[in-house]
Amino acid sequence: MAITAGMVKELREMTGAGMMDCKKALNATDGDMDKAIEFLREKGLAAAEKKAGRIAAEGLCATNVSEDGKVASIVEVNSETDFVAKNDKFVNFVTEVAAQAANTTAADIDAFLAEAWSLDTTKTVKEELASQIAIIGENMNIRRFAKVTSENGFVESYVHAGGKIAILVELETTVRNEATRECARNVAMQIAAMNPKYVNRDEVSPEFIAHEREILKTQAMNDPANAKKPENIVEKMVEGRLNKELKEFCLVDQTYVKDGDLTVQKYVDGVAKEVGAPIVVKSFVRFETGEGIEKKEENFAEEVAKQMGM
Numbered sequence: 334m335a336i337t338a339g340m341v342k343e344l345r346e347m348t349g350a351g352m353m354d355c356k357k358a359l360n361a362t363d364g365d366m367d368k369a370i371e372f373l374r375e376k377g378l379a380a381a382e383k384k385a386g387r388i389a390a391e392g393l394c395a396t397n398v399s400e401d402g403k404v405a406s407i408v409e410v411n412s413e414t415d416f417v418a419k420n421d422k423f424v425n426f427v428t429e430v431a432a433q434a435a436n437t438t439a440a441d442i443d444a445f446l447a448e449a450w451s452l453d454t455t456k457t458v459k460e461e462l463a464s465q466i467a468i469i470g471e472n473m474n475i476r477r478f479a480k481v482t483s484e485n486g487f488v489e490s491y492v493h494a495g496g497k498i499a500i501l502v503e504l505e506t507t508v509r510n511e512a513t514r515e516c517a518r519n520v521a522m523q524i525a526a527m528n529p530k531y532v533n534r535d536e537v538s539p540e541f542i543a544h545e546r547e548i549l550k551t552q553a554m555n556d557p558a559n560a561k562k563p564e565n566i567v568e569k570m571v572e573g574r575l576n577k578e579l580k581e582f583c584l585v586d587q588t589y590v591k592d593g594d595l596t597v598q599k600y601v602d603g604v605a606k607e608v609g610a611p612i613v614v615k616s617f618v619r620f621e622t623g624e625g626i627e628k629k630e631e632n633f634a635e636e637v638a639k640q641m642g643m
Contacts (some may be wrong), residue, residue, distance in 0.1 A: 334364035402487030406434035489517030529584040562587035
């Protein structure tokens with residue numbers, strides 16, 4: 334398969350590896366992007382996770398939480414420019430979309446766009462979006478939404494950097510007062526800052542752990558510094574690195590950003606002791622504006638091609 338400059342560019346943005354390394358990885362894996370990422374990781378040339386890449390879309394994330402904290406929603410609405418994202422009309426529309434999502438029964442974005450717009454039931458959500466595009470004069474997109482309903486606790490929200498990042502966090506507890514709500518907000522700030530993938534290790538699939546272990550093992554074996562080390566020592570190193578990775582991925586195992594002497598779990602346990610009731614971090618949702626969307630950069634592929642001699 335012919336390796337193009339665009340493929341090299343994409344792999345470079347996903348992994349942070351150098352262009353020549355990316356080209357070599359793609360050649361070695363016949364252009365298979367996932368296998369190329371693994372190839373780079375095994376050589377120690379890429380991070381453990383795909384990087385989000387360059388942010389493509391502007392826009393805002395917003396949340397809506399019911400007064401009793403039982404029902405909450407989170408949405409991302411994109412615009413072409415940051416200028417429009419700060420426009421009052423756009424901000425108000427995003428707020429209205431979040432309110433719509435809090436009451437939706439839709440299971441996916443297509444169903445959400447097809448349902449009646451709550452502020453004018455003669456129109457669908459998609460038709461209201463088209464109206465806003467005509468008014469604001471820039472292309473817009475309701476990219477995604479999530480709805481969280483808490484049966485045995487409550488949901489709290491946190492919006493960071495004027496809507497660039499938004500969080501919903503659900504705590505399972507019998508007490509909802511200022512102390513537990515502050516706990517939820519602090520945990521949400523942790524999620525905003527540290528971007529965990531899971532609440533705890535129970536959520537991590539055995540397949541993911543086995544896959545990561547193999548990657549780390551290959552990485553360790555390819556390191557010349559480990560060439561003369563006994564296999565059992567290398568295995569211990571791999572397990573140590575795996576545990577370190579899982580601590581970074583799992584929210585409750587992370588070092589608590591407001592107190593480096595605590596993990597998030599120990600912080601939550603401390604609040605639980607203070608209020609006299611168990612507290613469990615049940616779930617969270619984190620949206621970051623434009624994450625995973627590639628930014629359009631007119632001359633970058635050309636620049637890569639020139640450097641790679643393509």
